[in-house]
Amino acid sequence: MSGVVPVVHSLAAEGGIGRIDLGWQARRPYRPLVDHFAVYGSRDPAFRPSADTLIGKTIDTHLRHEGLGPRGRTWHYRVVTVDAAGRSSAPAGPLRATSVESVTVAGRPVAVVGEFDLRSLELALAPRGYADYPARFPDGADYVHGVSTPGTHWPYLHPGPADRWAGSRAHTFRLRFELPAAPAGDLALAVWLIDTHASIPGRLDVSCNGTAVGNVALENGATRGSLEGDATVPGTPLKPSIVELPLPAAALAAGENVLTLHKGEGSWHAYDAVGVFDPG
Amino acid sequence: MRSSASDSLPNRRDFLALAGVSAAAVALGSGVPAAARTGGDRVPPDPFRLGVASGDPEPTSVVLWTRLAPDALAPDGHGGMPGRAVDVHYEVAEDERFSRVVRRGRAVATAELAHSVHPEVEGLRPGREYFYRFRAGGEISPAGRTRTAPGPRERVDRLSFATASCQAWYHGHFTAYRHLAEEDLDLVFFLGDYIYEYAINSGNLWRHGVELGPAHDATVRTLEQYRLRYSLFKTDPHLRRAHARAPWVSTWDDHEVQNNYADAHSQYGISIEDFERQRAVAYRAYYENMPLRRSSIPDGPDMRLYRRLAWGRLADVHVLDTRQYRDDFPEDSGAGGEHTDPDRSILGERQERWLTEGLRRSGATWNVLAQQVVMAQIDRDTGPGRTFSMDQWDGFTANRDRLFDAVRRFGIDNLVVLTGDIHRHVAAELKADFTDPDSATIGTELVASSVGSDGDGAPTDRYTELWLSNPHVRFYDGRRGYVLATMTPERLTSEFKVVDHVERDDTAAVSTVARFVTEAGRPGLKREA
Numbered sequence: 001m002s003g004v005v006p007v008v009h010s011l012a013a014e015g016g017i018g019r020i021d022l023g024w025q026a027r028r029p030y031r032p033l034v035d036h037f038a039v040y041g042s043r044d045p046a047f048r049p050s051a052d053t054l055i056g057k058t059i060d061t062h063l064r065h066e067g068l069g070p071r072g073r074t075w076h077y078r079v080v081t082v083d084a085a086g087r088s089s090a091p092a093g094p095l096r097a098t099s100v101e102s103v104t105v106a107g108r109p110v111a112v113v114g115e116f117d118l119r120s121l122e123l124a125l126a127p128r129g130y131a132d133y134p135a136r137f138p139d140g141a142d143y144v145h146g147v148s149t150p151g152t153h154w155p156y157l158h159p160g161p162a163d164r165w166a167g168s169r170a171h172t173f174r175l176r177f178e179l180p181a182a183p184a185g186d187l188a189l190a191v192w193l194i195d196t197h198a199s200i201p202g203r204l205d206v207s208c209n210g211t212a213v214g215n216v217a218l219e220n221g222a223t224r225g226s227l228e229g230d231a232t233v234p235g236t237p238l239k240p241s242i243v244e245l246p247l248p249a250a251a252l253a254a255g256e257n258v259l260t261l262h263k264g265e266g267s268w269h270a271y272d273a274v275g276v277f278d279p280g
Numbered sequence: 281m282r283s284s285a286s287d288s289l290p291n292r293r294d295f296l297a298l299a300g301v302s303a304a305a306v307a308l309g310s311g312v313p314a315a316a317r318t319g320g321d322r323v324p325p326d327p328f329r330l331g332v333a334s335g336d337p338e339p340t341s342v343v344l345w346t347r348l349a350p351d352a353l354a355p356d357g358h359g360g361m362p363g364r365a366v367d368v369h370y371e372v373a374e375d376e377r378f379s380r381v382v383r384r385g386r387a388v389a390t391a392e393l394a395h396s397v398h399p400e401v402e403g404l405r406p407g408r409e410y411f412y413r414f415r416a417g418g419e420i421s422p423a424g425r426t427r428t429a430p431g432p433r434e435r436v437d438r439l440s441f442a443t444a445s446c447q448a449w450y451h452g453h454f455t456a457y458r459h460l461a462e463e464d465l466d467l468v469f470f471l472g473d474y475i476y477e478y479a480i481n482s483g484n485l486w487r488h489g490v491e492l493g494p495a496h497d498a499t500v501r502t503l504e505q506y507r508l509r510y511s512l513f514k515t516d517p518h519l520r521r522a523h524a525r526a527p528w529v530s531t532w533d534d535h536e537v538q539n540n541y542a543d544a545h546s547q548y549g550i551s552i553e554d555f556e557r558q559r560a561v562a563y564r565a566y567y568e569n570m571p572l573r574r575s576s577i578p579d580g581p582d583m584r585l586y587r588r589l590a591w592g593r594l595a596d597v598h599v600l601d602t603r604q605y606r607d608d609f610p611e612d613s614g615a616g617g618e619h620t621d622p623d624r625s626i627l628g629e630r631q632e633r634w635l636t637e638g639l640r641r642s643g644a645t646w647n648v649l650a651q652q653v654v655m656a657q658i659d660r661d662t663g664p665g666r667t668f669s670m671d672q673w674d675g676f677t678a679n680r681d682r683l684f685d686a687v688r689r690f691g692i693d694n695l696v697v698l699t700g701d702i703h704r705h706v707a708a709e710l711k712a713d714f715t716d717p718d719s720a721t722i723g724t725e726l727v728a729s730s731v732g733s734d735g736d737g738a739p740t741d742r743y744t745e746l747w748l749s750n751p752h753v754r755f756y757d758g759r760r761g762y763v764l765a766t767m768t769p770e771r772l773t774s775e776f777k778v779v780d781h782v783e784r785d786d787t788a789a790v791s792t793v794a795r796f797v798t799e800a801g802r803p804g805l806k807r808e809a
């Protein structure tokens with residue numbers, strides 16, 4: 001069982017908004033037995049793996065580095081294999097990767113509900129008043145930009161058919177906003193969530209003026225966003241996620257536009273903020 | 281952790297002086313013959329914090345176990361041991377004072393196996409009590425008691441055993457083991473869920489009087505995490521005492537790897553490739569921490585745990601593994617649907633063949649299946665509908681039918697099934713046709729409640745009606761405990777032992793909440809108390 005611990009190969013990365021997904025391949029994972037892969041990362045390309053630069057340990061051949069913020073960030077990664085005897089391989093890498101910038105950073109806000117701040121606290125019923133949702137929002141949300149206010153008209157929790165407390169049915173939220181003229185190019189929608197259900201986060205159907213623009217499988221969360229609303233608290237159990245997608249110019253018009261968020265599958269998701277942006 | 285009793289033994293000096301002498305045995309800790317590899321003699325102080333154990337007795341041999349861990353909760357899972365190999369010496373005696381030592385040997389503890397050793401001691405006498413202890417450097421372990429099985433053709437008057445399962449350390453103290461260790465036992469059967477893989481935090485840490493660092497507040501998936509989890513659970517002194525008191529015959533259920541896993545299928549969206557790697561480290565850690573023979577050394581993601589042992593002509597014990605080879609959950613979980621598919625198997629084809637062959641050849645009075653999940657049909661709908669658990673044998677009805685067919689075909693008169701998993705005491709009769717209460721009873725199932733899982737519990741709870749609405753279920757209790765059984769050629773007496781609380785401390789008294797007798801030749805349960 002002695003010998004050199006094999007170095008992983010085919011280290012690769014893919015950037016997303018606020019995160020970078022890393023993947024690699026293991027050679028002979030059972031001889032010697034791999035205890036775990038340790039992933040190290042730094043903004044400094046000349047970094048050395050150390051306790052300070054440890055991103056995480058995993059038995060998988062992939063790891064998501066998340067919580068990177070809305071701006072595009074470049075990171076450098078190395079992966080070390082640790083075997084059952086506690087021996088480490090030489091580090092694989094370095095690998096350079098960059099996260100994708102959110103449209104909320106440089107885009108011009110057209111219609112925004114709430115603050116993109118990893119908190120649901122400014123929204124209606126937050127942080128744990130979901131039991132009042134059926135009475136307060138029997139028809140979901142119908143939010144008029146410039147007229148409505150987040151704390152009154154946009155519930156922090158958007159239920160789905162798997163939620164018995166909300167009638168075990170689909171729920172639709174609408175955001176109405178004015179455009180002075182039909183846009184020349186696509187706009188962008190940003191839906192930031194502070195949490196989703198851990199096992200049945202469901203899908204979000206997005207349409208604009210009746211035109212379907214996206215059907216997004218939400219990421220599994222921690223099922224805590226119904227009860228707490230601040231994902232910036234150290235050690236928070238909340239698992240935020242981000243959905244951003246284009247709103248095609250052809251689906252938009254001068255005057256009132258109606259953006260529809262329909263939850264026809266799965267359980268609830270908890271909002272951080274929702275916004276339409278002109279990416280410029 | 282050093283035993284004061286051992287320290288005072290008159291021949292401790294001899295044991296120290298005999299280091300390396302008569303090391304004829306194979307150094308099974310590393311699977312390498314002792315002659316081919318030698319460890320060092322330098323060991324940090326107090327390396328026997330995880331205790332000692334023995335297991336899988338045969339007429340002339342038994343496997344001993346210890347794992348060196350002077351800093352048991354070191355986050356890297358290596359127990360505070362350096363990376364180098366260490367010689368671990370053992371001796372086996374006929375008496376508690378080690379004045380009649382009959383075997384000495386040496387095993388090499390290596391970092392690859394977390395400095396665990398599993399020496400198989402041969403050349404012992406059948407049906408005898410023995411005492412054993414280890415030495416590493418100048419440190420001597422507490423002494424353990426074990427025994428060998430009777431000779432293969434021996435008429436045996438009595439087998440006394442206990443069954444235990446489901447020891448969620450964080451849900452309560454292992455008070456049940458405090459009492460189990462006081463019983464006069466030939467064997468302990470452990471029936472699965474020795475550890476749990478869940479993160480431990482304020483949401484589930486119901487055991488009073490302990491504080492844990494952040495290393496334990498994480499779902500267990502890597503080898504260092506599994507090793508640490510075993511060490512944490514073994515910090516309970518009553519568990520260590522129970523191991524030291526009698527040989528254990530152990531099998532696993534799902535939580536030694538991950539909740540409800542089936543073969544290479546995780547139920548948590550993990551790919552087969554990633555999950556096989558997780559299963560490999562989980563199985564490695566299981567082997568490292570249990571008194572198992574060399575035949576169970578894992579090979580990557582595979583580990584042979586099903587095996588057989590005999591107690592003279594009194595009993596053949598078939599230890600089953602219903603996790604590693606089972607078919608995945610059916611897509612359709614409706615009653616009468618895919619779970620009745622004749623191709624489904626909870627044992628896998630090879631183990632099924634092995635079990636059938638073992639039953640066919642058995643000449644013992646009793647045939648015991650030591651296994652994990654409930655075998656009796658349990659309709660979980662108390663109304664007119666029918667609902668079954670797809671995680672238990674109900675999810676594999678054709679496999680159960682094939683087993684029952686074999687039992688009848690080979691004239692197995694006295695089938696006893698030992699089960700864990702559900703955190704409740706249950707006694708049930710196994711019926712030829714579970715839908716017909718008047719059909720023949722072909723076996724007896726004794727389900728041991730948990731040692732720790734689900735905390736204090738209560739005699740009755742929200743599941744009582746569900747279980748007792750099945751007419752072949754004869755008893756139910758929702759408290760923590762163990763089953764104590766005495767088997768003779770004439771009858772099996774089973775006592776369901778409970779403790780009233782486990783969360784606040786380990787002081788609860790034990791009581792017998794029910795006693796059943798199963799007459800040889802008449803499967804089923806007769807309640808005596």
